[in-house]
Amino acid sequence: MLADVLERIDRACARAGRDHREVRLVAVTKGHDAESVRAAVLAHGHRILGENRVQEWRAKAEALGPDVEWHLVGHLQTNKVRYCRGFALLHGVDSARLIDALEADGERHDHVFPVLLQVNVSGEIAKHGADPAALGDLVARVRAAPHVRLEGLMTMAPYDPEPERARPVFRALRALAERHADGRTSMGMSGDFEVAIEEGATWIRVGSALFAPGATRPNEVDR
Numbered sequence: 001m002l003a004d005v006l007e008r009i010d011r012a013c014a015r016a017g018r019d020h021r022e023v024r025l026v027a028v029t030k031g032h033d034a035e036s037v038r039a040a041v042l043a044h045g046h047r048i049l050g051e052n053r054v055q056e057w058r059a060k061a062e063a064l065g066p067d068v069e070w071h072l073v074g075h076l077q078t079n080k081v082r083y084c085r086g087f088a089l090l091h092g093v094d095s096a097r098l099i100d101a102l103e104a105d106g107e108r109h110d111h112v113f114p115v116l117l118q119v120n121v122s123g124e125i126a127k128h129g130a131d132p133a134a135l136g137d138l139v140a141r142v143r144a145a146p147h148v149r150l151e152g153l154m155t156m157a158p159y160d161p162e163p164e165r166a167r168p169v170f171r172a173l174r175a176l177a178e179r180h181a182d183g184r185t186s187m188g189m190s191g192d193f194e195v196a197i198e199e200g201a202t203w204i205r206v207g208s209a210l211f212a213p214g215a216t217r218p219n220e221v222d223r
């Protein structure tokens, strides 16, 4: 539920001595249709939404109209780049090939893509995310691409029922972000966003906690 998540964000910010306005909630809508998203999120005044599949996004974006800031939170495939100019932020960019594809499309359409570079901090066998050792090269590549703008770094912590175990991953991403991207980070999901906030997250990507069963309290949101 949105009100609960916002309250938990506020408490985590208070613990960390942070202003809650430094933490932007991306409400991840994957698997939920436009009407559910409207009822659970938009109706309460929150308009930053995330989707992880470009295909699903196109139908949903059309249904929900222009008053939404859309983020692509999942991994982006090179052949989908041409559909991505409608996103305010691409969270999952992790290869030179993808940066080149974005640059080519951006140049063709006079568009600048704001991106986060996804890093596989934990070194676990994960499908996506750049090796931290390769990050410097990717950052340099983005900086040399006039139609791609680096907004920060992103990571996914390995799934673990104990959120504290994500802390070293978040801390490491933050350190990399301090070096490469003014400290800006997208990290933390339903199971671990409070730890991510304590470790400095500037975007959190929360899905299931917003759509958990239960009545939604109306009119409690002022941002």
Ligand SMILES: *Cc1c(COP(=O)(O)O)cnc(C)c1O
Binding pocket: 028, 030, 052, 073, 074, 075, 156, 189, 190, 191, 205, 206, 207, 208, 209
């Ligand atoms: C689904 C998803 C989320 C949100 O996950 P929840 O555990 O439902 O909060 C965040 N980031 C990415 C990349 C996702 O695919």
